[in-house]
Amino acid sequence: MLLTPDMVPTVVATGASARVDAHVAPRFRVGDRIRVRNHNPTTHTRLPGYLRGKRGTIEQDYGVFAFPDTHAHGLGEKPQHCYSVRFTAREVWGPAASDRDTLRVDVFDDYMDPD
Amino acid sequence: MNGIHDLGGMHGLGPVVPEQDEPVFHEKWEGRAFALFASTFVFAGYTVDEFRHAIEKIPPAHYLESSYYEHWLFAFEEALMKRGFVTREELDARIAQLKSGGP
Amino acid sequence: MPKPHQGPAESDPAIRVRALEAILTEKGLIDPKALDALVDTYESKVGPRNGAKVVARAWVDPAYKQRLLSDATAAIKEFGFSGLQGEDMVVVENTPDVHNLVVCTLCSCYPWPTLGLPPVWYKSAPYRARAVSDPRGVLKEFGTELPETVEVRTWDTTAELRYLVLPERPPGTDDMTEDQLAELVTRDSMIGVTKAKAP
Missing domain, CATH: 3.90.330.10 (Nitrile hydratase alpha /Thiocyanate hydrolase gamma)
Structure with a gap:
């Protein structure tokens, strides 16, 4: 499809949500303790390296989204839940970090195991 | 991938340097590169995940030295070549033509 | 590297963008006026x-x-x-x-x-x-x-x-x-x- 000037306002105002309208059971519930998997794929992932192996708590379930790790490689949407997960700064960065500060990271089902 | 893009926690990169009264685009080509995103996305059908992964594959030293919209340009070229909309030869020929003052 | 054309030297990405835009326009895949509209949207409206x-x-x-x-x-x-x-x-x-x-x-x-x-x-x-x-x-x-x-x-x-x-x-x-x-x-x-x- 050719993007023409008259289509621009609609494209800009609509965008393309990565939400997937599929019923997929969540693997975690708010309040669950999780541990991030230690994976090192040579392919695309949206799990930042600094989180590998870290322990956190599910704060919010954002619903079902396409999974970037497969979607980037033409391997399908593999729809799954994405959560806001809380990590303490000390869990991630060690004892020199503030004992009050925290991180919230958006983490997909496939990146975590129950702790 | 364990690439240079995965910057969280890296040391030695210096202070954050905000620019006062920063323009949206610093040079005209940045605006054109930005606009190519929506325009090529519509006809070429790549996903934003594929686009991000193309950026991740930029050689690490170049990744750090080049600007955001250069990253985008690299990713457009990759995605469009992969799908056969353009070839490396076509791009190189046109770049040479423009450098010698042609249209 | 000396640039053969007149006027201020264009940076490498500037030429690469021009080349890509020109090729895609000639193939009828993009409309440069849509690019103008996108630039204007994010420079002045959003x-x-x-x-x-x-x-x-x-x-x-x-x-x-x-x-x-x-x-x-x-x-x-x-x-x-x-x-x-x-x-x-x-x-x-x-x-x-x-x-x-x-x-x-x-x-x-x-x-x-x-x-x-x-x-x-x-x-x-x-x-x-x-x-x-x-x-x-x-x-x-x-x-x-x-x-x-x-x-x-x-x-x-x-x-x-x-x-x-x-x-x-x-x-x-x-x-x-x-x-x-x-x-x-x-x-x-x-x-x-x-x-x-x-x-």
Whole structure:
């Protein structure tokens, strides 16, 4: 499809949500303790390296989204839940970090195991 | 991938340097590169995940030295070549033509 | 390397963009006028003034604030702000106990409909590296010093949610109108590197 000037306002105002309208059971519930998997794929992932192996708590379930790790490689949407997960700064960065500060990271089902 | 893009926690990169009264685009080509995103996305059908992964594959030293919209340009070229909309030869020929003052 | 053409030397990416645009135009795949319209949209129509209107409304209208915190995408759309890179929005509220800071360590995700396109520093390696591991150091570089009793909560936007910080309403603004309040809401305060301006 050719993007023409008259289509621009609609494209800009609509965008393309990565939400997937599929019923997929969540693997975690708010309040669950999780541990991030230690994976090192040579392919695309949206799990930042600094989180590998870290322990956190599910704060919010954002619903079902396409999974970037497969979607980037033409391997399908593999729809799954994405959560806001809380990590303490000390869990991630060690004892020199503030004992009050925290991180919230958006983490997909496939990146975590129950702790 | 364990690439240079995965910057969280890296040391030695210096202070954050905000620019006062920063323009949206610093040079005209940045605006054109930005606009190519929506325009090529519509006809070429790549996903934003594929686009991000193309950026991740930029050689690490170049990744750090080049600007955001250069990253985008690299990713457009990759995605469009992969799908056969353009070839490396076509791009190189046109770049040479423009450098010698042609249209 | 000497450039054979007249006038100021074009940088390499400038020529590469021109080449790509020319080829795609000749093949009928893109319309340069659509590119003009996109550039104009983000240079003159979409920017942090949008987000400032949302924040000012939340400061004066408790019911709106509640909608904003429970369904940000819909509440922001009440202003007509929606779409590309704001499809799924989350608004996080600063309080006397919690200061929120937003970063995208893996690329440079940013809520375009409310903040426009990101500034260079937001996309820069130092910000992306340190906002997660040294948020208080980064905040200090922006002149924002917070007591140890305040939790700094850094949001790394690794998926497709886009975040806007709702800064605290500055003291001494009780008599100000919504439009006047919007003037106090800076882009940086909605990323979380600063507080809203004092009146």
